[in-house]
Amino acid sequence: MASDVSAVLRARPPPRFVLVSDLDHTMVQNEDPAHARLLAFNALWASSFAPDPLLVFSTGRSPALFAQLWDEAPLLAPDVLICSVGTELFYRTPSGAYEPDGSWEAVLDAGWDRDAAAAVAARLPQLKPQVSSEQRRHKLSYHLSATGREAASLLEGLRADLAAAGVGAKVVYSGGVDVDILAAGAGKGRALEFLLGQLRQLGRWPEGGVQVNGDSGNDAELFLVPGVRGCVVANAHAELLQFYEAHKGAGGGGGGAGGNRPEAAAAAGSPGGGGGGEPGPRMLLASQPCAGGIVEALHAFGSVAEAEAAAAAAAEGAEGEGEVGAPGAAAAAAAARRAVVRHIAPALAAGGDAAAALSASAAPRAEWIAADGRRVALRAGGKRAAGRHAPEGRGGGGGGAVAWVDALSIAPAGAPGLALARFEAWSFGGGGGEGEGGRRAGDGARAVCALLRVGGGGGGGGFELLSVQETPIAAAHTSAAAILALSRGGGGGVDGVDGEGGGV
Known part of the structure; x- marks a missing residue:
């Protein structure tokens, strides 16, 4: 049963550093069966960032499709899992199980009418529903059979129709084909803000900062969360590259070994930090694709050296x-x-x-x-x-x-x-x-x-x-079992919007 699971965050050591990453074509290079870049990230994470980081996967996939990717790629078990474009939030408990955050679901319920949103979308023949597993309590997912100006016009009309119907909703377009209709308060960025807010309330703001990573349009709002620094991987879609060009001059998220700057921390409501000088660039356009770009950014922002130094200091005092x-x-x-x-x-x-x-x-x-x-x-x-x-x-x-x-x-x-x-x-x-x-x-x-x-x-x-x-x-005692159990719990299709399409 969904519940407020801030107790899970309270039970674990305060995180020194938080890494938040999209999965498909960001953490995972889907077309590479050897997963060379992901394995390099895994090795770096295990050797340099332990014992007290927080690994967060933020994906457009439902729990069921996340379980499918988990089976196919050498992913580490995340501490926090944000699914379905920020509409579902799960924490890994000390037992290894993943528990949903009912307080986040309650936030999204406000002003959301899923049936009304589905009825509005049904008027557009260019929107084809994705598979039933992707139709969630606070998310409806479609494939759009239009591109360029036609796509932009259709999306503008969809937003207007939803507003006219009195539905509090957000429309997210990513990958040049995927359209998600979300509860108004949802999204990857909003879910991350909610998570960081819980850490802040518990007095556990990560001293080493927060790095976000993405490749497509539904990742864009991650970079707008106050107090983070971010990596746009080299293989990013056009819509995120355009976002990067429009926002790359913004400062405040840190960069370099100093971590988050005081003004960024203040904007996020987190405790202020030391340091001085001008804030560095908040966003990095990596030269490497997927997890290779994430590793590149971890070095470029100084996070690797800072994590190793902090772990060494902590170990000396243990x-x-x-x-x-x-x-x-x-x-x-x-x-x-x-x-x-x-x-x-x-x-x-x-x-x-x-x-x-x-x-x-x-x-x-x-x-x-x-x-x-x-x-x-x-x-x-x-x-x-x-x-x-x-x-x-x-x-x-x-x-x-x-x-x-x-x-x-x-x-x-x-x-x-x-x-x-x-x-x-x-x-x-x-x-x-x-x-x-x-x-x-x-x-x-x-x-x-x-x-x-x-x-x-x-x-x-x-x-x-x-x-x-x-x-x-034993299979029942692995994190894979917890992921499989997660994929079987909750959600499901919505009458009238079950589709046969795939994709994320």
């Missing part, structure tokens, strides 16, 4: 629980994260060559307990492991295999320099044909626990692997 907190803990935690992302996880994904890959950084008595329960001495008799030791049913690293890390955490392991890394290792094989990608298999997730000695160890990355254990994660 005691006992959580990130490694002994003297030298900053370097230990950072090295452990890099070791997992750059060395251990790729080695585990190497299939038949996993043992040999792990042995490259293994201590003399290091052992690998594989997902099928076999124990493999990585340096038996002082020699590095060789040959094929892949668990049954797991293919080799070639053939277009895709592997990534999620839910990475680092904890102290007693003695100085020892770190215990826990993470989820996900993988799926590449598709069989050109342009086809893989899918998350039911047994594609493994819980991994690795004990490392960091800071001058024998590994090439400044670490030494002492032990690593893999355990299959």
Whole structure:
């Protein structure tokens, strides 16, 4: 049941940095089955921004179509999910489930008459309803069979007809074909403002700032949220490029390592910050497409360096629980994260060559307990492991295999320099044909626990692997199960507007 779930935000550590991204053709390069740029983002996010960022996906997709994309792309599990062009807001609870925010739904109910809006749209034969899953409580979605001036004229007329019918609605045109009729208070920008407002009320405004990322017209209002800085990816649609040209001179969102400037924070109602000088550009037009552009912007705005410095400072002050907190803990935690992302996880994904890959950084008595329960001495008799030791049913690293890390955490392991890394290792094989990608298999997730000695160890990355254990994660206990459950809950078609079209 939908409820006010600000308690979810209260239960988690205050976020130091918030990243908000559209999915299709922004975070996900849909036409790339290898997902190279998305995997690079995943690695950067896991190694440099943990342990306290907030990852927000803001998509035009309904929960059902988000679940479909989740199955096809190596997406990380978001902390917050904004679906259906800002009309549905979900928070990930400590149990891993996604809970809708009923207080946001109540805001959108005001002045919204979905039946009346559908009746107005039905008068235009150029509007063809999208699939029934995309017709939501506060959103109606169509494909428009018109372009250029004809499209602009039709949309202007649609807005006028909705107003004349007394329907409080917003019309959003994106991708040159998609038309969404939303409740007046909805939209990606409004939903983000609502989320940031909750953080502000809880005294948890992110000190490291907020970066938004998009490629199409329904992303435009994200860039207008006070206090954010944004990335327009290189492959953006014409309508967002036009928006960028009209707004690129606006300042106030930050840029550079200083994060959000005081005047931007004040405009957003957030606590003011330090710093000085003139505000930098609030928007960046990336030279790279999709997630490559997001990574480019994270570096250009100084967010990567700032996040790493903040995480190091936090780790130095920690005691006992959580990130490694002994003297030298900053370097230990950072090295452990890099070791997992750059060395251990790729080695585990190497299939038949996993043992040999792990042995490259293994201590003399290091052992690998594989997902099928076999124990493999990585340096038996002082020699590095060789040959094929892949668990049954797991293919080799070639053939277009895709592997990534999620839910990475680092904890102290007693003695100085020892770190215990826990993470989820996900993988799926590449598709069989050109342009086809893989899918998350039911047994594609493994819980991994690795004990490392960091800071001058024998590994090439400044670490030494002492032990690593893999355990299959039951499908019912993965984030994939939570996404699937989300896709089955609520929403549905609207009588008279069910269509056969696709797209987002």
